[in-house]
Amino acid sequence: MRKRDAVALIRRVAKAGVAVEFKDHAEEEMVREEITRGDVLKALQNCRVAERTFDVEHEEWKYETKGTAGGLPLGVVVTIQTDPDGLKIVTVWDANKV
Numbered sequence: 001m002r003k004r005d006a007v008a009l010i011r012r013v014a015k016a017g018v019a020v021e022f023k024d025h026a027e028e029e030m031v032r033e034e035i036t037r038g039d040v041l042k043a044l045q046n047c048r049v050a051e052r053t054f055d056v057e058h059e060e061w062k063y064e065t066k067g068t069a070g071g072l073p074l075g076v077v078v079t080i081q082t083d084p085d086g087l088k089i090v091t092v093w094d095a096n097k098v
Contacts, residue, residue, distance in 0.1 A: 001080065003049045006063055009085055010078060014044035019086035026089040033094045035074065040092055043067030043074040050075075062090060072096070 001009075013019055022030075022037065030036070047067035055062050058079075065076045073095035079088045 001061065003052060006052070006080060007047065007049055009080060010047060010049075010063065010065065010087060011045050013085055013087050014041045014047075017041055019081075019084060020089065021086065022089045023091075026092050029092050033092065033097075035069075035072075035092055035094065039069035039072065039074065040076055040089060042069035043072075043076055044078070044087070047076070055079075066095065 020041065022040075026040075030040070044065060044067055047065035049063050050066050051064040053062050053064075054060075060079045063078050063080065065078060067074055067076065075093045075095045077090040077092075079090060080086075081088065
C-alpha cells in the first residue's frame with residue numbers, strides 16, 4: 001500500500017474510532033507515558049507516515065506515524081488490516097521524550 005493510501009485509511013479508521021485494536025505493549029506504553037486512547041486516535045487523525053517497514057516475523061507492514069493530540073506530538077506504530085479496514089496499534093510514545 002502506498003504511503004498516501006495508508007495515511008488516508010489510517011485517518012479514516014481513527015476518525016470513526018471503531019475497528020482499532022490496541023496491542024498489550026501499546027497499552028503498557030500508554031499507561032507509562034500517560035497517553036489516552038483518545039490521544040492516540042486524535043494523533044492518527046492528523047498523522048503522516050514517517051516510515052514503513054515490513055515485519056518478516058509477522059508478515060505484515062508496520063507504519064510509523066507522527067501526529068499531534070492537543071499539541072502533544074505522538075509517535076504511533078500501526079499495522080493495517082483490510083477487508084474489513086482496521087488498525088492495530090503496536091506501540092505509542094511521546095515524541096517530546098525521544
